Amino acid sequence: MARRALAISTATSAAVAALVMLLVLAPIGAVGLRAGWPDGLGAADWAALRFTVFQAVLSAVFSAVLAIPVARALARRQFRGRGALVLLMGAPFILPVIVAVMGLLAVFGQSGILNTGLVALGLPPVQIYGLHGVVLAHVFFNLPLATRLLLQGWEAIPQERFRLAASLGMGPQEVLRWLEWPMLKERLPAVLLVVFLICLSSFAVALTLGGGPRATTLELAVYQAFHLEFDLGRAALLALVQLALVLSVGLAALRLGTLAGFGAGRGAMRQRWDVGALWLKAQDAFVLGLATCFIALPLAMVALRGFTALADLPASVWRAAGASLIIALCSTVLCIAAALALAAARGRWAEMVGLLGLAVSPLVLGTGLFLLINPYFSPQALALPITMVVNALMALPFALRIVGPEYARAEADFGRLADALGLKGLARLRRMILPQIRRALGFAAGLAAALSMGDLGVIALFADAETATLPLQVYRLMGAYRMEAAAGAALLLVGLSFGLFALFDWGGRRGADT
Amino acid sequence: MKHLAFATGVFASAAGIAAAETPELVVYTYDSFVSEWGPGPQIETAFEAVCGCDLKFVAAGDGAALLSRLRLEGDRSEADIVLGLDTNLTSAAKETGLFAPHSVTADYSLPVAWDDDTFAPYDWGYFAFVHQAEFDAPTSLKALAASDARILIQDPRSSTPGLGLLMWVKAAYGDEAPRLWADLADNIVTVTKGWSEAYGLFLEGEADMVLSYTTSPAYHLIAEEDASKTAALFDEGHYLQVEVAGKLAASDQPVLADRFLEFMVSEAFQSVIPTTNWMYPAVTPAAGLPAGFDSLVQPEKALLLSADEAAAVRAEALEEWRAALSQ
Numbered sequence: 001m002a003r004r005a006l007a008i009s010t011a012t013s014a015a016v017a018a019l020v021m022l023l024v025l026a027p028i029g030a031v032g033l034r035a036g037w038p039d040g041l042g043a044a045d046w047a048a049l050r051f052t053v054f055q056a057v058l059s060a061v062f063s064a065v066l067a068i069p070v071a072r073a074l075a076r077r078q079f080r081g082r083g084a085l086v087l088l089m090g091a092p093f094i095l096p097v098i099v100a101v102m103g104l105l106a107v108f109g110q111s112g113i114l115n116t117g118l119v120a121l122g123l124p125p126v127q128i129y130g131l132h133g134v135v136l137a138h139v140f141f142n143l144p145l146a147t148r149l150l151l152q153g154w155e156a157i158p159q160e161r162f163r164l165a166a167s168l169g170m171g172p173q174e175v176l177r178w179l180e181w182p183m184l185k186e187r188l189p190a191v192l193l194v195v196f197l198i199c200l201s202s203f204a205v206a207l208t209l210g211g212g213p214r215a216t217t218l219e220l221a222v223y224q225a226f227h228l229e230f231d232l233g234r235a236a237l238l239a240l241v242q243l244a245l246v247l248s249v250g251l252a253a254l255r256l257g258t259l260a261g262f263g264a265g266r267g268a269m270r271q272r273w274d275v276g277a278l279w280l281k282a283q284d285a286f287v288l289g290l291a292t293c294f295i296a297l298p299l300a301m302v303a304l305r306g307f308t309a310l311a312d313l314p315a316s317v318w319r320a321a322g323a324s325l326i327i328a329l330c331s332t333v334l335c336i337a338a339a340l341a342l343a344a345a346r347g348r349w350a351e352m353v354g355l356l357g358l359a360v361s362p363l364v365l366g367t368g369l370f371l372l373i374n375p376y377f378s379p380q381a382l383a384l385p386i387t388m389v390v391n392a393l394m395a396l397p398f399a400l401r402i403v404g405p406e407y408a409r410a411e412a413d414f415g416r417l418a419d420a421l422g423l424k425g426l427a428r429l430r431r432m433i434l435p436q437i438r439r440a441l442g443f444a445a446g447l448a449a450a451l452s453m454g455d456l457g458v459i460a461l462f463a464d465a466e467t468a469t470l471p472l473q474v475y476r477l478m479g480a481y482r483m484e485a486a487a488g489a490a491l492l493l494v495g496l497s498f499g500l501f502a503l504f505d506w507g508g509r510r511g512a513d514t
Numbered sequence: 515m516k517h518l519a520f521a522t523g524v525f526a527s528a529a530g531i532a533a534a535e536t537p538e539l540v541v542y543t544y545d546s547f548v549s550e551w552g553p554g555p556q557i558e559t560a561f562e563a564v565c566g567c568d569l570k571f572v573a574a575g576d577g578a579a580l581l582s583r584l585r586l587e588g589d590r591s592e593a594d595i596v597l598g599l600d601t602n603l604t605s606a607a608k609e610t611g612l613f614a615p616h617s618v619t620a621d622y623s624l625p626v627a628w629d630d631d632t633f634a635p636y637d638w639g640y641f642a643f644v645h646q647a648e649f650d651a652p653t654s655l656k657a658l659a660a661s662d663a664r665i666l667i668q669d670p671r672s673s674t675p676g677l678g679l680l681m682w683v684k685a686a687y688g689d690e691a692p693r694l695w696a697d698l699a700d701n702i703v704t705v706t707k708g709w710s711e712a713y714g715l716f717l718e719g720e721a722d723m724v725l726s727y728t729t730s731p732a733y734h735l736i737a738e739e740d741a742s743k744t745a746a747l748f749d750e751g752h753y754l755q756v757e758v759a760g761k762l763a764a765s766d767q768p769v770l771a772d773r774f775l776e777f778m779v780s781e782a783f784q785s786v787i788p789t790t791n792w793m794y795p796a797v798t799p800a801a802g803l804p805a806g807f808d809s810l811v812q813p814e815k816a817l818l819l820s821a822d823e824a825a826a827v828r829a830e831a832l833e834e835w836r837a838a839l840s841q
Contacts, residue, residue, distance in 0.1 A: 034586075044836065098711060102718065110664075110703070111719035129704045204707045207669060208715075211704045212839045220707075224671040227578040230585055230606070316550050367586065374587060380572060472545075478710035479546035481733045481792065483717055 008429065013345035016338050017353045023393055024356040027368020028243070032236035034371060041237065045221050049241065052217045055131065055206060056199035059138035063195045064188060066139065067146035070291045072180070073284035074147070075154035083509075085292060086151070087502055089144035090443075092295055094450035094497045095302075096471050097204050098478075099490040103298030104128075104137055104209075106305070113297065129211035137205045142195040144295055145398075149194070152402065152440060153187040154180070156409060172280060187405070193253035194401050197246055197358040218242055222361045232367075239364040246359035250352055299494075306491025309484045317489045320473040321496060327388050327469065328453040328500060334392035335448040336441065339399035340429075343407035354400035357393040365390060387469065391452035398451070399444040403437060410436035442508010446501035453497040470496070538568045539770045541759075542591075544580055544598040546791075548573045553783075553790040560782040567770055576708070577674050577757075581607055588612070589764040594771045597636065597759035597778075601818065602677050604633050604758060605825035614763040617772065620779035623798040624756065625816035633758035636778050637793040640752035640813050641678045642745035643723040644716070644730045651723065651746035655686060658748075659697035664721040666703055666712040670832060673708045674755070679725050681824055682753035684831045685817040691831065695838035702839065728752065728810055733792045736806040744811065751815030757793065 041049075074086060092100065107113050108128045115125040128136065157179055165175050203219035218238055225235040342350040369386060370379055379386075410433050418432045434441070454471060468476065470493045477486035548554040548571040558569045574583040577598050584591055589612060599607055607613060618634040628635055643658070643665060645651050652658040658665070668676030683691045703721040706712040716724035723746065734740040759778060761771040777783055784795040788804050795803075819827065 044833075047840075098714075101711070102714065105715065105718060105720060109715075109718065109720050204711065207672075208704055208706050208711060212699075212702060213669070213705065213836045214840050216836075220669070220671060227575075227582050228671055228677075230582055314550060370586060374590065378592070475710060476545055476549040477551070478714060480549055480551035481713070481730075481737070482551060483714055486714075 008341055008344035009425075010345065013341045013350065016341035017345065017350060020338065020342075020353050020356060020393065020396065023389070024243075024360050024365070026372060027365050028236055028239050028360065030368040030371040031232050031239070031364055034232050041234075041241070044216070045234075045238065048216045048218055048221045049245075051215060052200060052202075052206075052219075053245070055134050055138070055202070055210075055215075055217075056196045058131075058135050059142065059199040060192045060196035062135055063139050063142040063146045064192045067143055067150050067191070068184065069283075069287045070143070071147045071150035071154060073287045074151055077281075077284055077288075085288070086148070087505060088292070088295060088299075089148050089151075090446060090450070090501045090505060091144070091299055091494075091498055092141050093145045094447070094454050094494075094501055095141070095299075096454040096474065096490065096493060098474070099302055099494060100141065100298065101137065101205060101208055102305070102487075102490075103302040104140060106301035107297050108133075108136065113301075129209060131210065131215070133209035133211070134202075134206050134215060137209050138195075138199050138202065140294065140298065141205075142198060143291070146191050146195055147291070148443065149191045149401070150184070150187060152406075152443070153183045155439070156406070157183055172277075189253045190401055190405075193250060194358075194397065196249065196253075197355065197397065200242065200246065201358065201361060219361055219363070222363050226363060226367065235364060235367075239361050242361060243356075243359045246355060247352060250355045250359075251348075255348075302487075302494060303491060306487040306489075306494075309488025310491055313485065313488050313492065316468070317470070317473050317477075317485075317492065320468045320470045321492060323384065323468070324453050324470040324493075325496065325500075327384060327391065328449045328497075331388040331392040331395065331452040332445050332449040332504075334388065335395045335399050335452075336403075336445050338392065338396055339403045339444060340407075342396075342400055343404045351400070351404065354404075355397050357396045362390070362394070365393075388452075391455055392448070394455065395448035395451045398447050402440050402444040402447070406437040406440040407433060439508045442504050442506070445508070446504035449504060450497040450501040453500060454493060536566065536568050537767055537770055538570055539565070539594050539767050539774055540570050540572060540592050541595040541597050541774070542572050542574055542580055542584065542593040543596075544576050545573045547571070547598060551790065553786045556786045556790065557783055560786070561774065561777055564777070564782075565770065565773060567767075569774075577603055578672075584612060584762075585610055591762060591764065593762055594765040594767050595759055595761055595774055598757060599633065599760070600674060600678075600755050600757050601821050602674065602681060602824050602828070604630065604760075605821040607760065608632050608821070612762055612764065613760045614765070614768070616761055616775050618775045618779055620797050622779075622796050623794070624796060625754065626756075626818050628756075630758070630821070633760040634775055634779065635756050635758050635796040636783070637787045637791055637796055638754060638756045639727040639729050639793040640754060640816070641675060641682055641725065642728040642730075642748075642752055642811070642813075644726045644743055644745050645723040647742050647744045649722050653747065654749040655683065655694060655698075656750070658701060658723075658746075659694055661701070663701055663723055664703045665698075665701050666716055666721045666724040667705055668709055668712050668725060669705045669707060670835060673706070675709050675725055675727075676705070677828075678753055678755055680828075680831050680835055681819055682817060684827055685753060685819050686750040692834040692838055695835055696841070699839050699841065705839070727755070727793065728813065729788075729792050729794065729807070732788070732804075732806050732810055735809065736789060736804065741809075747811045747813060751817045752813040754816050754818040755793075756796075756818070 074082065105112060105128070110125070118125055161179055165179060170178065201219050202217055203223070206215045206217045207220060222235050222238045225231045225238060342354050373379055373382060414432055414436065418428055423432055470489065474486050474489045474493060477489055546552050554571050558571065561569050572593070574580045577600055580596060580598055581603050584593065584596060613632050615631045616634050622628050622635065624635060624638055643651070652661045652663055667679055670676040670680040683694055687694050706715065709726070712724050713726060715721065728745045731743040731745055734743045759775065761768070761775060765771050779797050781799055784797050785799040785801070787793060787795040788807060
């Protein structure tokens with residue numbers, strides 16, 4: 001096979017991959033070397049590992065399976081507010097953990113809406129705390145993300161295929177078998193993988209909603225090793241276990257996902273002919289209604305709680321918001337550049353490198369970087385740049401997962417044409433790739449920006465009294481009993497994160513359909 | 515006018531030189547101390563007014579994170595003072611060999627005698643379960659375990675109050691502690707990562723009581739004029755949290771560091787503590803405690819394991835806790 005011309009050179013991709021690997025592995029090494037090798041993991045660590053994997057598997061399966069009908073309904077229906085609903089799907093994922101937990105408890109907690117309603121009806125209240133609570137919270141975070149990723153899959157099926165299906169007289173069953181199922185087979189493993197990996201590093205959500213030490217996750221074990229026992233060797237070992245887990249599961253999942261190969265076409269389908277039946281309409285309306293309630297109610301509670309305090313937030317909150325915005329924008333640029341470079345490599349190794357950002361405990365990463373930097377520079381002085389880089393690294397797996405398949409599709413569908421036209425380098429990127437992946441790019445950039453905005457990240461390890469990001473400021477307010485002001489600052493945080501997300505996402509979707 | 519401008523220029527640059535030579539004292543502390551609602555800003559202003567120096571606070575999470583930060587940095591640390599450890603951490607802190615003895619003496623108003631020559635206390639409080647005034651609270655840990663009151667606690671592995679409760683139960687019940695934890699298990703609504711989460715959940719009505727301090731109701735009373743919260747008095751006595759500061763042996767400002775520790779137990783520092791850190795000052799100010807503090811419950815018996823005892827029983831107590839609550 002003749003060599004393809006490239007939009008981004010192999011050397012660039014390799015350099016980015018090497019840099020990402022260095023950023024992940026060097027800190028683990030630094031922590032490990034500082035301590036010497038520990039004897040091994042204790043019984044409590046193994047229990048934590050088992051629980052971590054178990055809850056992550058459950059959360060991934062529930063999120064992905066429930067996302068199928070939601071994404072399917074969104075893909076085949078046109079209605080007023082559909083765009084807004086798709087946008088809303090980005091919101092839970094970008095919520096800071098503590099804010100989301102408060103929102104969920106306002107709905108599902110002891111004195112939440114659900115239990116108030118049940119008691120009013122004379123029914124016994126339900127208890128949210130336990131494994132089911134952990135899974136519920138993780139589904140709340142990840143169902144919308146899974147829906148968006150699957151919707152992207154539906155939109156990648158060219159409209160010609162649906163036209164052909166319609167002219168062949170295919171009903172919904174046949175469309176499912178010949179078009180939707182091959183697409184799901186391509187996308188589902190990766191969706192499961194991403195949600196699994198996100199839930200693997202859960203800490204505060206699992207602990208708070210899990211109801212006690214039964215719900216101890218690996219991340220808590222790492223925290224304990226660091227702060228309570230100062231056992232750096234054990235912390236590094238736990239980080240390596242997590243890394244091995246992520247890489248082995250990642251390899252397995254990526255092997256399962258095969259490109260469905262629908263061929264080139266004129267973009268996503270808007271009108272469908274196979275879904276006119278009344279019961280199908282009712283089914284889709286029900287699914288979308290339920291999903292909207294599930295996502296919007298906790299969000300509305302967050303807004304309600306924060307609204308009154310929003311007017312008189314202290315100046316420091318606004319300063320922190322400014323710092324957070326700058327960090328978010330810079331790390332978005334870094335993240336998207338790295339995602340494009342890795343997507344261009346289109347190898348399984350590039351996918352694995354991209355996953356590394358999720359594979360490493362933020363605490364180990366932060367501490368390792370601290371150890372590496374401390375002998376040469378003041379960590380406080382570098383707090384903001386480091387936060388930018390780490391946030392970009394943490395968002396990279398998502399960005400790559402979103403951009404990667406679209407990049408591959410663009411090359412598969414239009415690569416030969418571009419070759420024939422002699423398009424290479426930046427021109428190929430601008431004229432062929434970007435127009436094809438615009439929608440995915442907007443979504444990825446939106447997520448990266450919002451994630452960076454809401455992430456407590458490593459700033460807590462590096463900050464001094466003056467530098468604070470908005471999430472850190474929310475925690476400081478809570479720590480000082482200022483729960484109402486904290487709720488206001490949290491609402492501001494959610495508003496800004498969502499605003500950034502919406503801006504990028506809208507920018508990507510606008511004009512993507514031609 | 516020109517002369518005046520010239521003169522101002524001279525003075526300005528003289529001030530610049532003076533600023534460059536102003537010694538800097540770096541104090542590592544926990545997050546909530548430095549926030550604008552914490553004691554940090556007022557204390558910085560007050561100390562800088564008398565020391566001719568620049569006081570710089572660096573925040574590092576909570577007490578435990580503070581100590582790990584210091585251990586990571588070792589003797590390369592920029593810190594001159596570490597402020598914010600409690601007696602559960604001081605044994606490990608002393609073991610690092612990074613701290614130098616202090617020479618602070620004061621007429622402490624602590625409920626226990628203080629004779630630590632490495633760390634000096636700046637405030638203290640009793641751990642307690644806080645509840646709404648109308649709630650009929652149990653009167654002991656044992657009664658709580660037997661009742662059906664729903665409580666929120668913090669994880670001892672990630673939170674200093676959580677660790678405090680662990681020590682409270684151990685100090686009160688010794689070898690019987692696992693039994694008490696087993697009885698408490700069905701009262702615990704959930705265990706949170708830190709104090710903020712648990713207290714936030716309590717205010718949202720998720721439980722009847724939350725592990726906090728006897729001084730917590732003072733915040734609601736003074737800052738919010740809300741008298742609806744109170745703390746439950748327990749017969750076994752209440753475990754103490756004593757917050758301390760120490761001077762680093764590798765400090766490049768040892769004299770200034772000593773001055774800061776002296777300042778720490780003085781009126782100017784201590785009078786800021788009650789309504790910013792919401793704890794009892796280590797030395798009661800001459801004017802007494804702010805109005806509102808007199809309405810707080812007063813435990814008759816203070817429990818406190820010595821720093822060495824606390825360090826010795828921690829691993830065992832943690833395992834008992836984990837085993838009892840993981841059933």
